[in-house]
Amino acid sequence: MERPSWVPAEVDLTRPSAARVYDFYLGGSHNLEVDRRMAREAIELWPDLPAIMQSNRAFMRRAVRYVAEQGIAQFLDIGSGIPTVGNVHEAAQQANPQARVVYVDNDPVAVAHSRAILGGDERTAVVQADLREPEALFEHPSLTATLDLDQPVAVLMVAVLHFVPDADDPWGAVARIAARLVGGSYLVLSHASAEGRPEQAGSHRQLYRRTPTPMTMRSRTEIETLFDGFELVEPGVVWLPLWRPDDPAEAEGQPERTTGYAGVGRKR
Numbered sequence: 001m002e003r004p005s006w007v008p009a010e011v012d013l014t015r016p017s018a019a020r021v022y023d024f025y026l027g028g029s030h031n032l033e034v035d036r037r038m039a040r041e042a043i044e045l046w047p048d049l050p051a052i053m054q055s056n057r058a059f060m061r062r063a064v065r066y067v068a069e070q071g072i073a074q075f076l077d078i079g080s081g082i083p084t085v086g087n088v089h090e091a092a093q094q095a096n097p098q099a100r101v102v103y104v105d106n107d108p109v110a111v112a113h114s115r116a117i118l119g120g121d122e123r124t125a126v127v128q129a130d131l132r133e134p135e136a137l138f139e140h141p142s143l144t145a146t147l148d149l150d151q152p153v154a155v156l157m158v159a160v161l162h163f164v165p166d167a168d169d170p171w172g173a174v175a176r177i178a179a180r181l182v183g184g185s186y187l188v189l190s191h192a193s194a195e196g197r198p199e200q201a202g203s204h205r206q207l208y209r210r211t212p213t214p215m216t217m218r219s220r221t222e223i224e225t226l227f228d229g230f231e232l233v234e235p236g237v238v239w240l241p242l243w244r245p246d247d248p249a250e251a252e253g254q255p256e257r258t259t260g261y262a263g264v265g266r267k268r
């Protein structure tokens with residue numbers, strides 16, 4: 001198999017990656033045949049998937065706008081993925097042109113592509129790091145040069161923590177990240193849950209076993225406990241389209257079909 005020029009040497013071309021499969025769902029071009037094959041199988045089993053991913057991105061943009069309106073000018077987007085239309089820095093800088101954003105991912109394609117499209121923007125930085133090792137992330141020179149940790153920061157963990165199994169303690173990782181933030185900082189989070197479409201969850205989990213990051217779906221209660229130490233902003237942890245929709249019509253229908261919970265919390 002020939003290696004496309006945008007694929008870093010360390011990438012295994014024979015295994016799908018969650019970041020590149022997600023890129024395919026969103027209509028991007030940074031994916032390989034092995035990713036497209038997995039994504040097509042997933043969509044066949046679950047035709048709502050591309051719409052679910054769009055709903056997740058739309059939540060992310062609404063949440064960024066909300067926290068920017070609360071005066072937040074610094075964003076740390078952990079598990080940021082392969083940049084696509086409507087990135088965090090675009091939404092943030094629309095609300096506040098001075099907003100600074102650090103993008104973090106452990107996938108080399110996501111990092112290489114983020115660097116390529118963001119090069120030259122002084123108010124953004126890209127860091128390759130694993131959220132399970134927050135100490136290394138917070139010491140990274142690109143992070144410390146871009147964010148002032150004495151001021152509030154909005155940390156985004158959007159559609160990423162379901163790739164961290166219970167054994168790796170996502171609650172502990174969030175707590176160690178939260179410990180670095182001053183009061184008044186925000187946590188923006190979305191997370192897959194089997195509660196919306198329990199009949200679909202098994203086959204989906206099965207497909208992600210092909211990737212290096214299998215999925216762990218969690219209950220609403222488990223997701224709420226990720227916000228320990230944060231005060232949940234209204235309406236709390238809800239299905240993606242129900243989190244402060246721009247137009248109430250967006251939330252009509254069967255919001256549980258998105259099978260993703262979303263919430264925003266403010267650090268006490």
Ligand SMILES: C[S@@+](CC[C@H](N)C(=O)[O-])C[C@H]1O[C@@H](n2cnc3c(N)ncnc32)[C@H](O)[C@@H]1O
Nearest residue numbers: 019079080081105106107130131158159160163
């Ligand atoms: C489904 S994508 C979400 C992208 C973006 N946050 C969004 O919601 O549109 C999940 C991303 O999390 C990244 N990821 C998974 N586990 C991670 C970890 N332990 N540390 C950092 N990033 C991780 C993957 O590489 C992938 O790019």
